[in-house]
Amino acid sequence: DTGVSQDPRHKITKRGQNVTFRCDPISEHNRLYWYRQTLGQGPEFLTYFQNEAQLEKSRLLSDRFSAERPKGSFSTLEIQRTEQGDSAMYLCASSLNWGNTEAFFGQGTRLTVV
Amino acid sequence: GDSVTQMEGPVTLSEEAFLTINCTYTATGYPSLFWYVQYPGEGLQLLLKATKADDKGSNKGFEATYRKETTSFHLEKGSVQVSDSAVYFCALIRAGGTSYGKLTFGQGTILTVHP
Numbered sequence: 001d002t003g004v005s006q007d008p009r010h011k012i013t014k015r016g017q018n019v020t021f022r023c024d025p026i027s028e029h030n031r032l033y034w035y036r037q038t039l040g041q042g043p044e045f046l047t048y049f050q051n052e053a054q055l056e057k058s059r060l061l062s063d064r065f066s067a068e069r070p071k072g073s074f075s076t077l078e079i080q081r082t083e084q085g086d087s088a089m090y091l092c093a094s095s096l097n098w099g100n101t102e103a104f105f106g107q108g109t110r111l112t113v114v
Numbered sequence: 115g116d117s118v119t120q121m122e123g124p125v126t127l128s129e130e131a132f133l134t135i136n137c138t139y140t141a142t143g144y145p146s147l148f149w150y151v152q153y154p155g156e157g158l159q160l161l162l163k164a165t166k167a168d169d170k171g172s173n174k175g176f177e178a179t180y181r182k183e184t185t186s187f188h189l190e191k192g193s194v195q196v197s198d199s200a201v202y203f204c205a206l207i208r209a210g211g212t213s214y215g216k217l218t219f220g221q222g223t224i225l226t227v228h229p
Contacts, residue, residue: 004157031215042118042203042219043158055214091158095215103217105150105158 004106006092012112013082020078021109025094032075033103034067035091036060043091049075050097082113116141116218118204124224127194135189135223137178137204145206147171147180147187148217152201161189161202194227201225 005024013019025032030051035043046065048056051072061067064082069075079086089110093103121136139145149161149171162171167182176191187204204220207213 033216035217040221042205042221043217045216045218048214048216050214056216093158093217101215102160102163103215104160107155107157 004092004094004104006090006106006109008109009107010110010112012114015082015084015113017082018078018080019082019111020076021090021092021111023075023077023092023106025073025075025092026104027073028096029094029104030072030097031095031103032069033093033095034075034077035093037089037091037108038087046077046090079111082111084113087111087113116145116206116208118206118218118220120202120204120220120223123222124226126226126228129196129227129229130193131227133189133191133194133198133225135202135204135225137187137189137220139185139187139204139206141185141206141208141218143209144182145208147178148205148207149176149178149187149189150203150205150219152203152222154200158203194225196227196229199225199227 007022032049034046037043049069064080067077089108091108093105095103117140146165148163150158151161162173164171164180170179205217
C-alpha cells in the first residue's frame with residue numbers, strides 16, 4: 001500500500017445525473033476525510049470518518065451529498081442530482097487515529113458537471 | 115471560526131532567489147500549523163509542520179516558525195529551484211480532541227520559478 005488512492009481521477013457528467021467517487025485510504029489509517037477544492041481556493045472540509053462512523057459533516061455537505069465507509073476501509077462519496085456548482089476537485093485524505101498527525105492525500109477526483 | 119490567510123499570489127521568482135510566503139491564522143488555543151505543497155498533477159503533500167509556539171518546521175530547504183504573538187507561520191527558502199514550482203497551502207488543525215485532525219486551509223499561493 002503506497003498511499004491514498006481515488007477513483008476515478010476525472011469524471012464528466014451531465015447536470016442532474018448521480019455520481020459516486022471511491023477512496024481507498026492507507027490500510028492502517030482509522031481516520032478518513034473528504035475535502036472539496038474549487039479553482040483558486042484551498043481545500044474545504046466536507047466530512048470525517050473514524051473507522052466506519054461518520055463523526056462530522058460540514059454545512060457544505062447538502063442533502064444531495066452522502067458519504068459512507070461501510071467496513072471502516074474504503075469510502076464512497078455520492079452526489080445526487082448534480083449541479084454545475086458541484087464542479088470541483090474532490091480530495092480524500094487519511095491519517096492515524098491520534099493527535100494531530102499528518103494527513104495523507106489522494107490525487108483527487110476532478111468532477112465537471114456540464 | 116478558524117481561518118488561514120495567505121499572501122496574494124501568484125509569486126514568480128528567478129532560480130536561486132529568496133522565497134517568503136506569508137501565512138497568518140485565526141484560531142482559539144494553540145493549533146498545529148502545516149504547510150502542504152501540490153505539484154502539478156499530484157496530490158497534496160505535507161511539506162513541514164509545527165505543533166507549538168516557537169517551533170520551527172523544516173524540510174527540503176524550506177522553513178517556517180510558529181509565531182504565537184503574531185499568529186503567523188511564514189514559509190521561507192533561501193534559494194529556490196525550478197522544481198519548487200507548485201502551489202503552497204498553509205493550514206491548521208485546531209487544538210483539542212474534537213478537531214479529529216480536520217485541516218483548515220488557506221487559499222493557496224502559486225509559485226513559479228524561472229531558470
